[in-house]
Amino acid sequence: MSEQQISAWLATQQDAMVAMLRSLVDIDSGSYNKPGIDAVGAVIRAFLEQQGITVETVPRSRHGDCLRALVPAGGASAAAGSGTNAGRNIVLMGHRDTVFPDGEAARRPFTIRDGIAYGPGVADMKAGLVMNCFILAAFHKFGGAPAPLVGLFTGDEEIGSPEGRAVIEAEARRARVVFNSEPGRVSGNVVTGRKGGVFMAFRIIGKAAHSGGNFTAGISAIEELARKVQAIHALTDLDRGITLNVGLVSGGQSVNTVAPWAEGQIDLRYVDPADKDDLLARINAIIAQSFVPGTRAELTIRGEFLPLTQSPAAKALFELYVDSAAATGFKTAGEFTGGCADSGFTAAVGAPTLCAVGPVGGQAHSPEEFLHVDSLVPRAQACARAIIGLERAGL
DSSP: OHHHHHHHHHHTOOOHHHHHHHHHHHHHHBBOOOOOOOOOHHHHHHHHTTTOOEEEEEOOOOOEEEEEEEEEOOOHHHHHSSSSSTTSEEEEEEEBBBBBBHHHHHHOOEEEEEEEESSTTTTIHHHHHHHHHHHHHHHOOOOOOOEEEEEESSOGGGTTOOHHHHHHHHHHEEEEEEEEEEEEETTOOOEEOOOOOEEEEEEEOOEEEEETTSSGGBOOOOHHHHHHHHHTTTBBBGGBBBEEEEEEEEOOOTTEEEOOOEEEEEEEESSTTTTTHHHHHHHHHHHHHSSSSTOEEEEEEEEOEEEEEEEHHHOOOOOOOHHHHHHHHHOOOEEEEEEOOOOHHHOOOOOOOEEEEEEEEEOOOOOOOOEGGGGHHHHHHHHHHHHHTTTTTTT
């Protein structure tokens, strides 16, 4: 009965979902804008508390606070408790930060054209936050969850969750399953595998000198950077899913000065967890080597994502979701992506995890980011069906 009630209620909520999504998208919430991320959290808290749902704040000092909403288990299925992780929490996860600078929400406010919504973070992943809120509200109204539901809303995923990771991992260790509401792929698929990633910065020190009158006295940090970039990029191995990208560089004092300093930022992606340590050792060796005599450099790791790999339990969760989607009226499949997400952290500590169960969108991190508005309700219904079906699937 709860499944029918939840599905029917969600079917009436698209306008309310869109209204909430508009509120979230029209708030700047770049990863370093703590007040903006917390303002998004305030909208989420207000909605959930209006539904009678308890929301706890886990304070973070530099980035957005984490919010933890709790809906107790309810219904006959909660008493059955026969699944492998029976009694543990069912986690709905999402991040409130975006990659966009302050002012972007005013420049590109939430709009809908021909059933497609646009705006900064509309798909990645404010629509997923809205979906999670309405799923929590539905179970609070009608019961039927086979275990307590936790909505975890974090604030720094786009930069590797430096403050959120500990909260995420702690929640995952006591989780029955985790649904990460990153955007559904343009294909309609969910994500069953992701690369791991490490984000690093290196700084090179050279020696300044006048580039005309005293050229030979200088030691160019920019030349050293150029040679390091070539060596780092040479570690890319597409056949093994390994990519290295120095995506940001800076340096120098003036055009007529031999550069006394330079900096670069490295994005490392990999598939096999066993490759990470070897690659980091190779990168450290490149940073330690002076291609231009007299330079010196240091490397700093700024953030890290773990790969999302599919355990047998995660495969069962995926199959349950596919069936739940079919019962809702749409087809989906599993997909691998080179992008990273917090789902890698939850999978790594043993929680069966399914990623990209959020509404369908694309072109994330760009001005063309979009969301299919008509996917809001079906994706919420499918996730709710999967939650109700956990016992049946032996999860």
